[in-house]
Amino acid sequence: MIGNTTEKERTIFDHAGNTITTEDREIRILAKYEAPLIVVLGDVLSNEECDELIRHSRQQLQRSKIGEDHAVNQIRTSSGVFCEENETITRIEKRLSQIMNIPVEHSDGLQVLLYTPGQEYRPHYDFFTETSRASANNRISTLVMYLNDVEEGGETAFPMLNFSIVPNKGMAVYFEYFYNNHELNDFTLHAGTPVIKGEKWVATMWMRRQAVRFS
Ligand SMILES: O=C(O)CCC(=O)C(=O)O
Numbered sequence: 001m002i003g004n005t006t007e008k009e010r011t012i013f014d015h016a017g018n019t020i021t022t023e024d025r026e027i028r029i030l031a032k033y034e035a036p037l038i039v040v041l042g043d044v045l046s047n048e049e050c051d052e053l054i055r056h057s058r059q060q061l062q063r064s065k066i067g068e069d070h071a072v073n074q075i076r077t078s079s080g081v082f083c084e085e086n087e088t089i090t091r092i093e094k095r096l097s098q099i100m101n102i103p104v105e106h107s108d109g110l111q112v113l114l115y116t117p118g119q120e121y122r123p124h125y126d127f128f129t130e131t132s133r134a135s136a137n138n139r140i141s142t143l144v145m146y147l148n149d150v151e152e153g154g155e156t157a158f159p160m161l162n163f164s165i166v167p168n169k170g171m172a173v174y175f176e177y178f179y180n181n182h183e184l185n186d187f188t189l190h191a192g193t194p195v196i197k198g199e200k201w202v203a204t205m206w207m208r209r210q211a212v213r214f215s
């Protein structure tokens with residue numbers, strides 16, 4: 001355990017056993033880092049779902065590039081889109097909400113990112129700083145899904161923990177930062193390391209403390 005914490009903090013993720021049974025799919029727990037809790041999950045998305053998310057997003061990305069100012073963002077050099085709701089997206093979001101143990105209304109929606117060689121997401125936190133307006137209803141947990149196998153590079157790295165996850169199609173990494181001990185939240189600093197060869201596609205789901213949308 002990190003720091004001087006003696007008592008184990010409660011986690012949002014509370015699945016017992018080695019699998020998570022959701023309404024439409026059995027998810028496998030592959031690896032765990034205890035505090036902060038980071039869980040590597042297998043079989044979150046089927047191959048067909050990964051392919052559909054990529055196909056759907058590639059079209060949207062092409063459209064969203066028109067009229068963009070092409071300003072270079074040094075923190076995140078990938079390009080991204082929020083998925084418009086359709087039957088597949090709704091079904092996937094429902095499954096993710098069961099994995100994350102938070103109602104789907106608390107989610108910002110599904111964001112798909114594409115990294116090409118050289119592109120990366122520098123070390124960052126998914127929660128907003130206390131001084132920002134958005135922190136009034138801050139993010140509490142993240143699920144990053146890998147939509148393809150990356151030839152080289154493009155790991156999700158936790159630099160403060162010397163821990164990284166290699167992208168594999170259909171797999172995901174879950175982590176949360178809802179701890180009373182702020183030090184534990186700070187340890188969730190993470191990055192998408194530069195892609196060296198091939199493309200990297202991910203879909204990210206973030207959960208907020210309170211509802212952000214209403215169905
Ligand atoms: O691309 C990755 O591996 C990480 C993505 C990420 O950190 C995010 O979407 O917030």
Ligand SMILES: [Fe+2]
Binds near residue numbers: 124125126190
């Ligand atoms: Fe992130």
